[in-house]
Amino acid sequence: MIWRELGLPGLADVHTHFLPPRMERRVWHHFESAGPLIGREWPIIYKSALPDRVETLRALGVRTFRALAYAHRPDMAADLNRWTLDFAAATPGCLASATFFPEPSAVAYTRAALDEGAQIFKLHLQVGGFDPRAAELDPVWGLLAEAGTPIVVHAGSGPVAAGFTGPGPIGDVLRRHPRLSIIVAHLGAPEYPQFFELAGRYERVRLDTTMAFTDFFEQMAPFPPGLRPTLRDLGLAGKVLLGSDFPNIPYPYGHQLESLARLDLGDDWLRAVLWRNAHDLFDSTPRG
Template sequence: MPDRLMAAIREALGEAAGWAFDHPTDRDRMEAALSAAGVERYAALPYAARPGTAADLNEWVIEAAADSEMAVPFATVHAADDDPGTVVADAFDAGARGLKLQLPVQGFAADDPRLDPVYEAVAARDAPVLLHAGTAPMFEDSPHVGVERFESFLASYPDVRVCAAHMGTYEVEAFVDLARDHDSVFLDTTFAMSSVAETYMDFDPATVADETLIELSASIMYGSDYPNIPYPYAREREHLLSRDLPVEVQRDIFSRTARRFLDGD
């Protein structure tokens, strides 16, 4: 994201959670670190905290990703934008591969009716949506998140591929059940399945059984909030790698599920 926005996000997270960040934010150094860790592709996930800013942010992200062999640009939108459907449609036409909404920070829910033209644009292009739909790490009092609001969205758009970030924490079991019952529902491991999740978000990744990861490996994909994580990047994946998971399950979680989420096949 643009330097000023990245700095603002880090400042807000630092004030809210007491976290500090030392990972690089310029693209060359970020991509060098990711490549050294074995990453081939990563999703660039912007979000607009205020109405009227999404279109310019989308343009910046898409242009910044255009000459990268690693970046997969997503778009964002704000429910209070004048014409949110057009904002998203224009971003897809310019090269965005999906949509990211950071619901509790942006201040609206997944089932906000103002987003209907957005989801229609998404469905028309068979594109995926990534939502911060759960209450972790600091949004348990937010009216915009939780499994009920996510289920309401799902009832209206059952065929849109949608990922609940952070395994849906802190309502993991409920979100896992939705992934079990709906081929269109995905989960990502970001933060929640890190080896330091108990320290930073009061969640024990061991409560997600190996059997769950095996059963739903086609619906669960590895993710991270890199570079905005307050711990070494290796911590994001070392817990998953320490489990005795079949190789085919690891291939799903670390590669194939993300491809299915992006492309629908």
């Protein structure tokens, strides 16, 4: 396996999903039926029982992962947080994750999740369909900026653009809260240059590689070859982290790793992206 060849202890994947069973079934149905937020056929090959999927990740060499969940309507996030935090507590290697939504209770349950040890949050601006600049979220952003807790944000307009995707809305949030620790999912596809610019401008803005460079994703959002030098520099600077979207992927997990390796950006870059950058980030993240 590539991580062994690089002398790494394993893989640190910042973008994996484990959801409450009923929600998970609905998500899978949406993917496999080419729902309106997907736009194309998207078969999922890792649809085994939840414990089996955890063991699959471990067998692949993934040593740390997340149960990223995200709310798409009010009065949902707090219950999701209860499930994901309990799952992490019972699952070695799973970092404690949480989410939030623009609603009056967001500050209270976000603070509660931090107090319980949440190490990472997840937002999906495309699926959630909300404006990250909403007034109810401003104190939440402030709280998370002060805590230094990373938030994985699907802010790019792929695979289907929505009202508040793209670099503009989340860029406005960063201008107001420049100390936020944001991890832009999917390298910001398809608005790669703009999100790379944000990563270069803000100290705590990073990107994850989720699905990027795979054959499947290159058909939808090809990466600009001219950005490869910047990708290399950002990776070596700690700003690019491995993500996969497991289990919601239509190809074997190893294809993500092969796709990164064939970029030919060097072994040091691969070591940083596959392990060191996430390990360094989360080893220094407050845990409540």
